[in-house]
Amino acid sequence: MDIPATSEQQDSILARLRAAHRAQLPSYAQRMDDLARLRAKFKQKLDEFAKAMSADFGRRSYHESMLTDGMTVLSEIDSMRSGLRRWMKPQARRADWIFLPARAELRYQPLGVVGVIAPWNYPVNLALMPLAGAIAAGNHVMLKPSEFTPRTSQLLSDLLADVFPSDRVATVLGGADVAAAFSALPFDHLFFTGSTATGKKVMQAAAANLTPVTLELGGKSPAIISPGYPIGLAAERIAAGKFLNAGQTCIAPDYVLVPEDSRDALVAALGDYVRDHYPNLRATEDYSSIVSEPHYRRLHELADEAQAAGADVRVLPDARAHDVEHRIFAPTLVTGADVEGKHDSLRVMHEEIFGPILPIVSYRKLEEALAYINDRPRPLALYHFDNDSERTRRVLDATIAGGVTVNDCVLHFAQSRLPFGGVGPAGMGQYHGHASFLAFSKVKPVFYQTRFSSMALFRPPYAKLADFLAKFLTR
Ligand code: NAD
16 A cells, blocks of 8 residues: 655655656657557456445446446547547648748647546546546646545556556555645646535645646536426436436536426436336445445435425435445435525535435526526536427527536536536536647647748838838738
8 A cells, every 4th residue: 555645755756757758758659558558457457446446435336337437438548549640740820921931830749747636436537537638648647546535546556557657657645635735736737626625725726836727626517407308208317317426426417407397297207217227226236325424424414404494305215225334325306496596595405416416496487497507606517408409509508517418418528529627616628538638738839930031021220111011011
């Protein structure tokens, strides 16, 4: 087991990574080889990772781990490897006409050493996806995985030590103190995934070094069901997105906006979903535990407060499904809220839930639902269920969110050709696929002057030609 690094040790790890980067910039061949070795060794250890995550959570669905932490990372590496040669090529740009025949281009350069801080909820995905992007762009990387998933973080450290020389990629283990010292290091770029509250601290620490940051944060992501959309289908897809990893997903639908006259049908359909898909919630390996006791307790506090305030709190299939010992928190619906703000003061209505509690907010007119979203902090994700493409376009134009899936949940994250990132309190910057390559590169503009320069016509002492040019160019 690695010992948490002191801040002096972290300084010297960064110095080692930086010196090696200066001594030799990673070539295209090296990056391709690094990514190929990472892919192969990671693939070999997939089962070990799934077991470690399950042990860290208490119980975590093997199949969900394979999909969300396995497949996503492998396909991200594949998309990096297939795009890299094209992305690295300098891009010609036309020089502005008055400077012709000069030419211009964009060149893509590695930034240097990138710091990556990862959370616990998808501890492999959210460490290795940014890491793969930083490596593809030719950087060296220092990673700080989460302290809440210690077995997985140790396995990540072992994997990376096996794949990379220690002056190319290094892992630092430890809790909030280590993380605070980590975010104060003068990286060339700092990539952080975690809560909005910690994101503010990270940005403050990075500001002291003017280190640029990408912040992938949280928030409340709404799902809107529009009038007339089949309720059974919406319920199935919302439930699948919400109960994946027991709701511990940054882009899980946090709450649902539903037409008032469809609310009861939605509640019934969500109940059917849970009965059909988790016939024995306490025993099934398909439903994950809440990661820690404080996180578990917090969810009960949210539900208890809502109940005490008179909201209808419904545990699915019933309250006996909760299992304190194994931190199983059964799917829970909170109904009775509306767009007029009934129950707005409840924590469940304004805190990011990050667990399997689903508030259902009813509305009469779609405009009210949109105003409800726009009155609140900008969400990381937005889900819209609608078969009317004109109305869908109106909803897309009227709202702003980090990313959107129409007629399903979560899946925009898994598209290697779509950038992923938040807006406002949900974060800044974006990554995945080509967007990662750009996030971790200096896009360097270069202007090439020729033997003949049009600027030679504009030299002091300024006379008639300069008079003409000054007038012509500012006409
Ligand atoms: P967190 O903010 O508590 O911790 C994230 C990481 O930050 C951990 O590695 C932790 O050690 C480190 N950290 C703790 N204190 C720090 C400090 N003072 N300075 C620097 N780093 C510090 O988040 P969490 O509980 O692990 O994750 C859950 C949150 O992450 C949720 O809000 C969720 O929405 C968000 N999240 C966002 C995304 C996304 O892609 N936008 C993905 C997953 C999770």
